[in-house]
Amino acid sequence: MDVSFPLSSAASSSNAALARRVREFRLIARDPALLVGLLAVGVFIFAFIVFPLARVIVQGFFTPEGQFSLNYFARYLEPGYAQVYWQILAWTVEMGVLAALGSTALGFLFAYTVVRCEIPFKGLVHALALLPTISPPFAIALAAILLFGRAGLVTRDLLHIRFGPGVNDVYGLDGIIFCQIITFFSIAYLILRGMLERIDPSMEEAALSLGASKWHIFRTVTLPLLTPGIAASFLLMFVESLADLGNPILIGGNITVLSTQIWIAVNGEHDQQKGAALALVLLLPTLTVFILQRYWVSRRSYIAVTGKPTSGAATFVKEPIVRWTFIALTILVLLLILSLYLTIFAGSITKLWGIDYTLDLTHFTGVFKRGLEAILDTTFLAALATPLAGIAGVLIAFLVVRKTFSGKEAVDFMSNLGGAVPGTILGIGYIIAFIRPPMFVVVIVFAALAYFLVGAATKQTSWRLIVLVAGSLSGIVLAWLAYDDKARAASAFSFLTGGLNWLPTLAEMQWLLYGAGIFMALALASLLCVEAQAKRRVFVLLALMAVYLLGRQWILLLTDPLALWGRRLGGDYLPGLVTSVASWITLLFQPPLALVGFTYTVLGAFVVAVWSARTRLLAALILLAGSGALTFYGQPLALVGTAYIVLMAYAVRSLPATVRASIASLQQIDPAIEEASTSLGGDAQHTFRRVTLPLILPAFIAGLIFSFARHMTSLSAIIFLSTPKWPILTALILSEVEQGGLSLAAAYSVVLIVIVLAAIGLLYLWAGRAFRASADITLGAG
Numbered sequence: 196m197d198v199s200f201p202l203s204s205a206a207s208s209s210n211a212a213l214a215r216r217v218r219e220f221r222l223i224a225r226d227p228a229l230l231v232g233l234l235a236v237g238v239f240i241f242a243f244i245v246f247p248l249a250r251v252i253v254q255g256f257f258t259p260e261g262q263f264s265l266n267y268f269a270r271y272l273e274p275g276y277a278q279v280y281w282q283i284l285a286w287t288v289e290m291g292v293l294a295a296l297g298s299t300a301l302g303f304l305f306a307y308t309v310v311r312c313e314i315p316f317k318g319l320v321h322a323l324a325l326l327p328t329i330s331p332p333f334a335i336a337l338a339a340i341l342l343f344g345r346a347g348l349v350t351r352d353l354l355h356i357r358f359g360p361g362v363n364d365v366y367g368l369d370g371i372i373f374c375q376i377i378t379f380f381s382i383a384y385l386i387l388r389g390m391l392e393r394i395d396p397s398m399e400e401a402a403l404s405l406g407a408s409k410w411h412i413f414r415t416v417t418l419p420l421l422t423p424g425i426a427a428s429f430l431l432m433f434v435e436s437l438a439d440l441g442n443p444i445l446i447g448g449n450i451t452v453l454s455t456q457i458w459i460a461v462n463g464e465h466d467q468q469k470g471a472a473l474a475l476v477l478l479l480p481t482l483t484v485f486i487l488q489r490y491w492v493s494r495r496s497y498i499a500v501t502g503k504p505t506s507g508a509a510t511f512v513k514e515p516i517v518r519w520t521f522i523a524l525t526i527l528v529l530l531l532i533l534s535l536y537l538t539i540f541a542g543s544i545t546k547l548w549g550i551d552y553t554l555d556l557t558h559f560t561g562v563f564k565r566g567l568e569a570i571l572d573t574t575f576l577a578a579l580a581t582p583l584a585g586i587a588g589v590l591i592a593f594l595v596v597r598k599t600f601s602g603k604e605a606v607d608f609m610s611n612l613g614g615a616v617p618g619t620i621l622g623i624g625y626i627i628a629f630i631r632p633p634m635f636v637v638v639i640v641f642a643a644l645a646y647f648l649v650g651a652a653t654k655q656t657s658w659r660l661i662v663l664v665a666g667s668l669s670g671i672v673l674a675w676l677a678y679d680d681k682a683r684a685a686s687a688f689s690f691l692t693g694g695l696n697w698l699p700t701l702a703e704m705q706w707l708l709y710g711a712g713i714f715m716a717l718a719l720a721s722l723l724c725v726e727a728q729a730k731r732r733v734f735v736l737l738a739l740m741a742v743y744l745l746g747r748q749w750i751l752l753l754t755d756p757l758a759l760w761g762r763r764l765g766g767d768y769l770p771g772l773v774t775s776v777a778s779w780i781t782l783l784f785q786p787p788l789a790l791v792g793f794t795y796t797v798l799g800a801f802v803v804a805v806w807s808a809r810t811r812l813l814a815a816l817i818l819l820a821g822s823g824a825l826t827f828y829g830q831p832l833a834l835v836g837t838a839y840i841v842l843m844a845y846a847v848r849s850l851p852a853t854v855r856a857s858i859a860s861l862q863q864i865d866p867a868i869e870e871a872s873t874s875l876g877g878d879a880q881h882t883f884r885r886v887t888l889p890l891i892l893p894a895f896i897a898g899l900i901f902s903f904a905r906h907m908t909s910l911s912a913i914i915f916l917s918t919p920k921w922p923i924l925t926a927l928i929l930s931e932v933e934q935g936g937l938s939l940a941a942a943y944s945v946v947l948i949v950i951v952l953a954a955i956g957l958l959y960l961w962a963g964r965a966f967r968a969s970a971d972i973t974l975g976a977g
């Protein structure tokens with residue numbers, strides 16, 4: 196009896212928990228928008244964040260032949276390697292900690308000066324403080340070399356310093372830390388400024404009216420309220436410093452940190468296991484700090500937007516000594532930042548820096564001759580990934596803040612992992628995970644989406660399973676037969692194409708034609724089998740799905756001749772422009788078929804939901820077979836070498852910023868505002884569209900701006916994924932610096948900064964005209 200009772204209690208508790216989960220799932224299933232949102236978020240996080248990181252962890256323990264090995268971890272204990280490996284780890288942690296402390300302190304200085312000290316020309320100070328966020332991460336290192344290097348303008352030409360053995364120069368750990376602080380402090384400034392502006396002034400006024408000194412108020416009221424922001428800033432600065440590749444490569448000198456060691460292992464030694472093992476070592480401190488920071492911040496909760504009027508403005512610093520000390524320090528740092536960026540511009544128009552300072556504009560000619568395709572393609576991919584990251588971030592934030600479901604904390608945590616881990620780890624993970632078809636991911640994702648489709652067709656579990664198995668197996672068989680036919684037909688029909696690669700094989704054309712015919716036949720059948728009010732909508736949707744399948748292949752008949760014509764054009768710029776446009780059109784019409792299959796599966800659920808009861812199961816079976824054939828055709832999700840892997844890496848890296856910005860805005864909106872709309876008769880979509888969305892719109896626009904800037908200047912993850920077909924501008928700049936082309940690299944950097952500034956201006960203009968809103972860029976402050 197003593198044993199059976201606790202066992203039965205445990206069993207009953209487990210059954211009760213399972214019953215709660217089932218009831219919760221059924222409630223979620225009643226809200227199709229919520230269910231689709233959860234599915235989309237879950238698929239994205241699992242496929243492009245969790246799975247690549249898991250593959251990095253696994254790869255670190257296995258050789259390319261699949262044998263278990265602790266070789267690279269054991270080097271931390273082997274006498275021949277231990278000293279070097281531990282020294283590199285110590286340098287890495289020291290760089291991260293000191294850079295994080297310096298960046299957070301500098302960010303606080305700027306935030307407190309701008310918000311509390313009434314600095315003159317506040318808008319200009321804010322704009323100049325954001326300069327590092329819109330430039331390549333190694334731009335500061337490039338400027339530091341031009342100013343303070345061994346042939347620098349300040350060190351050699353002004354101070355006449357001659358560097359020799361034992362003389363400390365800008366290269367080394369101190370140079371890296373200096374560059375990291377200047378490069379990343381802007382993010383800390385944005386976070387802390389947002390929190391300072393959202394502190395309710397009544398709390399400080401109450402303490403002041405009780406006789407407390409301003410120093411006491413700052414120490415006991417203001418600073419504790421800023422603790423989550425300080426912790427978040429330290430985390431971001433620590434991770435960004437450890438993940439950064441450009442600054443340590445350019446200015447590290449004899450100092451090696453883990454990011455450069457990983458880069459050498461993958462690109463120099465071509466040893467993926469070593470790169471993965473070192474990435475796992477780098478993951479440990481960053482993930483530890485990330486978890487500690489989340490625990491710290493989770494203990495506090497703030498609501499700043501309540502719908503109620505506040506008592507007044509923030510408490511300003513009136514004491515002249517304190518106020519002007521803050522202002523003077525801020526201005527000195529701004530002058531330093533301006534000198535660094537003016538040096539980059541000066542280097543781009545100088546004939547040969549350090550030797551001949553004659554004005555020379557030919558570097559920009561070289562930029563557009565040699566790098567036009569990289570400039571255009573990087574801008575296009577960054578622009579394409581920006582709304583993806585923005586929409587995903589707002590969706591995740593809304594689910595996390597306004598919805599209740601099991602695993603909500605896990606969704607929030609996993610969505611931030613893409614930015615919490617160093618980009619080098621993510622880049623290696625993408626190579627390992629997507630160089631071959633990740634069938635485990637494809638099967639799991641398709642099974643979840645397929646169950647969603649059959650769930651819309653019937654409520655009976657037995658019929659769901661029958662349709663799920665039959666439709667999925669049919670799709671897999673069709674995909675296998677079609678791909679096998681394509682392989683056999685490749686040689687048999689190659690003579691018909693004249694050796695040209697733009698005409699698809701007969702087997703593939705036939706297969707897609709059959710697929711389009713199936714969806715078109717369903718569209719025609721919907722005119723007889725779909726409820727009257729949804730008949731037109733379903734017909735148009737199925738017809739568009741059929742037409743898109745046809746356009747996927749036949750778009751090549753337009754784009755390939757266009758690219759061929761572009762290459763034959765004369766001039767320095769038109770060929771690159773025309774071929775880039777042709778590649779963009781092809782990219783939009785030819786996403787990986789697995790993604791098309793996933794999308795068609797979700798759309799199929801909405802189609803069968805309005806089908807007549809007698810034909811609903813048959814329609815679900817046909818839709819599932821067609822979507823499955825698309826999903827499993829060829830090499831599903833083998834993305835390495837394509838532009839889509841760059842798009843996913845861009846979106847994942849900027850996702851945490853958009854999530855945090857949206858969560859912060861939603862948390863600062865009192866739910867009573869939305870409840871008031873609901874109580875007055877507004878439904879969920881009306882409340883979200885007319886109440887919630889306008890309130891979070893500034894944060895959404897800020898997320899878009901930050902995402903685009905982050906995409907354009909990203910290096911650590913993208914450098915592993917860039918290919919000659921899809922060159923990335925930051926990788927090209929780094930290559931020029933490594934080859935000694937400092938002036939050309941400076942010219943590339945100037946062009947990149949101008950593109951980002953122009954994009955930000957256009958986005959502000961669009962937001963102001965379309966929504967009559969201005970972006971408050973706080974990047975999730977709070």
